[in-house]
Amino acid sequence: MNDRKSVYLFYKKTDELEEKVQRVRELGRKYGFTMADSPEEANIIAAFGGDGTFLQAVQKTRFRDDALYIGINDGSFGFYTDFSTEDLERLELAMQTNMVEVLRYPTLEVTIDGDKSFHCLNELSVRSNIIKTLVMDVYVDALHLETFRGDGLLVSSPTGSTAYNKSLGGSIVDPKLPSMQLTEMASLNNNQYRTLGSSLVLSKERELRLSIVQDGNDHPIIGIDNEAMGIRHSRELSIRVSDKSVKTLRMKDNLFYNKLKRSFL
Template identity: 30%
Template sequence: MKKMNKFVCIVRPDGVSMQLKEDIQNHMLKKGWQEDLIQPELVFVIGGDGAFIHAAHEYVDVQPLYYPIQTGTLGFFAQYNREDFYAYLEALEGDYYEQILPLLETKINDEVIYGVNEIRIENVMHTQITDVLVNGHFFENLRSSGVCISTQVGSTAYNRSLGGAVIANGVEAMQMVEIAGIHNQKYQSLNVPIVFPWNTVLRFQSKDFEDAVLGADSKVVSLKGIHDIEVRYSKEKKVRVLRTNWLNPLDNLQSLF
């Protein structure tokens, strides 16, 4: 692994997390590391999944290694909690591997937007009529409140609330789930979650996305004036997460449900 010496802490603003941040800073500085808020090579994320997703968006262009530490009640991204932290510091000496989390990508009005968990098209004003194209071929027409496209790690988030499948760690796939679809004798979609290979390109077209929004994790942008939305895995951007060989990802999943 490449030798690293620049770090930063992204922290949830509660007492426990702030104290752990101070402990980490003191420890890393004593080890000869430098704190760098702009171009960090290692990002300690202290908090929950919200803090992790915030950090992933904050440093999407830097692509550092993330070290998530759970200080809340639930966390899908962190293998480590505050009690284990000092035991797992040994991983920084080389006893770790990098888990690569792909990012969903779309482009709205020349802005490239990324999703760690999911990208959504949502319309709470009226029924959204949307054509779905898969790798350039028409697949189905949706009449619904929208559609959710999730990553493997995002399969346990909003996707799961919509009835989507939980995709096991290591499976390179994306999943599409219709949101509140209308199904009757006249209009029918497939009406089940669909899992696609990682290199699938999904396209969503409509004569009117006027009242709809695009959500990418916690980011929301208007789709006014937009008629064509392409969603795929990014070819350039990814999220690198520090993992240790002695922890099983399924143990974390099992403990949360």
């Protein structure tokens, strides 16, 4: 981090957290870091909170590919948060040694009706905004794979594979593998209707298209990481693994599989 010294602190201001953030500010000044007033002025963006706060920081700062993101949890570590306000010694070690490394997490690029585009770091979910089965035609590249009927579909990045995707029975994917995963939400399978019935991992070279069948259900809603957006009357979503990555900082002794074991085993 020797060439990065301008830091923007992203957090929800509470009296309890403000006191802890102030200690981190003082520690940063000790090693020559300056505090930026806006994320545009910074080359380091530090998010204080859990994984949800980290995702918000990335979304609100528009996936800065010229900045380094750091997650500092207010308690235990998470998948995106390698540091904690309860362990300033570890944070100080990161400031003064080469015990840290930069990871590049792949992101997803989503385009709605060939027009509006946005990025996701964790996941994209598509479901009905009313109590009704959602029908979507699923295409991989130009091939029609299936017609899905059910509650909805989830497309996750490798880092997002440990979140909602895992709860739906999807696979956990190594974050160093640039890919995306399609997972079903309560699919309808019987003698009349049939879906794949398992998650599907797609390589970076693939394009996934979800075409919403307008059968009276014109109120779909999508989840973007931890935010929701209505896409009323929209017909098609195109999803790719983006060339844009999110650069994060972690300690070398905190590998993805350390996080996996700590979280689930």
